[in-house]
Amino acid sequence: MPKVVGVLAVQGDFKEHIETLSEIEGVEARAVKTREQVAACDALVIPGGESTTIGKLMERFELDEPVRAMHEQGRPIWGTCAGMIILAKDIVDSDQWRLGLMDITVERNAFGRQVDSFEADLPVKGIEDGPVRAVFIRAPYVREVREECGVQVLATVEGKIVLCRQGNLLASAFHPELTDDRRVQRMFLDMIDED
Numbered sequence: 001m002p003k004v005v006g007v008l009a010v011q012g013d014f015k016e017h018i019e020t021l022s023e024i025e026g027v028e029a030r031a032v033k034t035r036e037q038v039a040a041c042d043a044l045v046i047p048g049g050e051s052t053t054i055g056k057l058m059e060r061f062e063l064d065e066p067v068r069a070m071h072e073q074g075r076p077i078w079g080t081c082a083g084m085i086i087l088a089k090d091i092v093d094s095d096q097w098r099l100g101l102m103d104i105t106v107e108r109n110a111f112g113r114q115v116d117s118f119e120a121d122l123p124v125k126g127i128e129d130g131p132v133r134a135v136f137i138r139a140p141y142v143r144e145v146r147e148e149c150g151v152q153v154l155a156t157v158e159g160k161i162v163l164c165r166q167g168n169l170l171a172s173a174f175h176p177e178l179t180d181d182r183r184v185q186r187m188f189l190d191m192i193d194e195d
């Protein structure tokens with residue numbers, strides 16, 4: 001049986017996630033935008049894009065309930081960039097809609113508006129065979145993680161947290177779907193088989 005990975009397809013770069021996940025053997029990656037489609041997945045990716053827009057659309061389509069149910073059942077959820085903002089409990093200076101599942105505080109556009117995008121080689125905890133090339137686009141960062149709630153920091157750049165995990169939740173400030181390296185995707189897919 002393939003692992004069914006839903007990619008939330010309301011806004012943002014969901015196509016790139018579907019393409020890159022589909023390259024991996026044993027994965028069926030699907031665009032999901034209804035409650036039923038979300039509920040039918042083994043794991044979910046919330047892509048990069050514009051977090052206020054993604055939030056508004058999730059609220060309008062009442063997608064938070066099936067996503068919360070996935071979380072409660074331990075199915076993995078990965079937020080990249082805007083998706084990471086949607087997963088966070090706290091967002092600096094913003095009351096925008098969010099799922100608020102992860103015990104982290106994020107700051108939007110955290111690398112400065114003048115630096116629209118940049119790349120970096122990131123050593124990642126749990127990925128031992130060399131650094132991961134990471135693409136940042138108007139990226140947020142994680143200002144604070146609540147370690148007492150089980151949040152683990154997996155990578156930093158310039159001392160800023162850009163990859164972290166809490167149980168079945170993974171959050172990256174960068175875009176692994178925009179490079180040729182699939183090791184972060186594999187790390188996420190391995191979470192499906194964990195208990």
Ligand code: GLN
Pocket residue numbers: 047048049050051052080081082083085108109137138139140
């Ligand atoms: N800056 C965007 C936001 O706050 C996120 C950027 C991205 O997803 N590439 O929603």
